[in-house]
Amino acid sequence: MAQVRFDHVYKTFNKVEVVHDISIDVKDKEFLVLVGPSGCGKSTCLRMIAGLEEPTEGEIYIGDRVVNGVDPKDRDIAMVFQNYALYPHMTVFDNMAFGLKLRHFPKDQIKKRVEEAAEILGLQPFLKRKPKELSGGQRQRVALGRAIVREAQVFLMDEPLSNLDAKLRVATRAEIIKLHQRIQTTMVYVTHDQVEAMTMGDRIAVLNGGVIQQLGAPQELYDHPANIFVAGFIGSPAMNFIPGAKVGTVDGRTSVILEGIGKVEVPQIYEERARAAADRNLTFGIRPVHLEDVNLVSANSNHGDIRSAIDASVDVVENLGNELQVYLTTGGKNIVATLDPRAHVTAGNKIRLFVDSDQIHLFDTDTGEAIF
Numbered sequence: 001m002a003q004v005r006f007d008h009v010y011k012t013f014n015k016v017e018v019v020h021d022i023s024i025d026v027k028d029k030e031f032l033v034l035v036g037p038s039g040c041g042k043s044t045c046l047r048m049i050a051g052l053e054e055p056t057e058g059e060i061y062i063g064d065r066v067v068n069g070v071d072p073k074d075r076d077i078a079m080v081f082q083n084y085a086l087y088p089h090m091t092v093f094d095n096m097a098f099g100l101k102l103r104h105f106p107k108d109q110i111k112k113r114v115e116e117a118a119e120i121l122g123l124q125p126f127l128k129r130k131p132k133e134l135s136g137g138q139r140q141r142v143a144l145g146r147a148i149v150r151e152a153q154v155f156l157m158d159e160p161l162s163n164l165d166a167k168l169r170v171a172t173r174a175e176i177i178k179l180h181q182r183i184q185t186t187m188v189y190v191t192h193d194q195v196e197a198m199t200m201g202d203r204i205a206v207l208n209g210g211v212i213q214q215l216g217a218p219q220e221l222y223d224h225p226a227n228i229f230v231a232g233f234i235g236s237p238a239m240n241f242i243p244g245a246k247v248g249t250v251d252g253r254t255s256v257i258l259e260g261i262g263k264v265e266v267p268q269i270y271e272e273r274a275r276a277a278a279d280r281n282l283t284f285g286i287r288p289v290h291l292e293d294v295n296l297v298s299a300n301s302n303h304g305d306i307r308s309a310i311d312a313s314v315d316v317v318e319n320l321g322n323e324l325q326v327y328l329t330t331g332g333k334n335i336v337a338t339l340d341p342r343a344h345v346t347a348g349n350k351i352r353l354f355v356d357s358d359q360i361h362l363f364d365t366d367t368g369e370a371i372f
Contacts, residue, residue, distance in 0.1 A: 002062050002063035002153040003027055003030075003186065007060070011041070020209075021058075022045060032201060032203050032205065034191075037208065040207040041210040042192075046158050049077065049188060050077055076154070078155050080144055080155070090130065096142060114145070120148065123142065135168075140163075154186045154187070157187065157189045157190065159191055169196075177200055197234075202217070204221055204234075214227070221234045226369070227369050228283065237325070238336075239287050242333050244259065245284035246259070253265050254274055258310060262310035262355075265308050280365075283365045284360065286361065308357040312335065312350070312351055312352075313329045317346065324339040325337075326339055326343075
């Protein structure tokens with residue numbers, strides 16, 4: 001196995017810079033996810049590791065070796081593509097064995113590796129079938145198996161689940177996680193789906209416009225986003241943003257004042273940062289799960305009093321059984337709240353929402369950077 005390192009990598013196509021000064025250290029046996037919207041440069045980064053694209057500037061390392069200019073076949077990597085790239089005229093066994101045959105592996109070793117990979121992926125009953133006789137999930141497992149038999153230093157996966165239906169994506173996602181735990185190989189995984197990123201990665205690199213916006217563990221990105229882009233991209237439903245926030249003192253406490261909406265007390269650990277940013281153009285952020293109907297928040301709970309609250313009008317209520325997804329309007333802004341199913345909310349009515357002040361975020365609107 002091996003680490004992968006980007007050292008100040010740039011990539012330009014026809015004078016258009018698609019990757020800007022990327023520096024990442026992917027640790028040995030780590031599962032790193034590159035996530036971002038379409039066109040952010042994540043697949044280009046993967047293709048540069050594979051050798052399908054060459055960096056315009058900077059160096060890429062696999063292990064201790066600089067691989068700039070090294071042919072893909074000599075990089076000891078295995079790649080899984082979005083479209084599976086299976087040979088339709090070959091059986092599952094032959095598809096998985098094809099790369100080994102090209103490298104003139106002995107027949108007994110090919111058979112052993114393919115059977116071991118088939119056992120890991122539950123493909124033993126399908127080894128004599130052709131791709132057209134398989135479901136989408138089974139074809140994806142064959143593509144994974146073809147990578148596994150290579151026993152490469154690094155696995156690269158480019159949106160491998162995007163062609164699957166929602167239920168199958170969840171199941172295959174779990175299979176890939178278990179696969180990584182079992183074979184302990186360095187994996188770099190590209191996706192536009194933040195749910196895949198959050199559930200699969202040891203660390204996540206969020207890209208936008210060819211620039212890494214933040215790199216860290218999933219919970220770190222969720223709890224402490226570096227900027228408005230990361231805050232809005234990570235988490236489902238997305239974080240609510242209310243621009244035009246002011247910092248002031250109410251009843252002797254530092255608070256975020258949302259004109260025509262309400263006020264939210266600032267946690268003590270962030271009071272100094274909030275006061276220092278009082279003269280800036282500010283945006284308030286709160287995740288839907290950190291809002292609740294004030295009537296359900298007990299007065300003697302660990303939330304303290306219920307002076308951190310906002311008023312809103314209910315537009316739409318979606319009952320998901322375990323929770324209510326409520327779409328609201330407050331101060332002319334649209335927000336979403338994920339409420340307890342016991343909450344009594346009806347479209348067209350008013351509601352007062354408790355805000356968990358320990359979970360609030362404040363951003364500089366002009367720069368997008370997080371204040372806390």
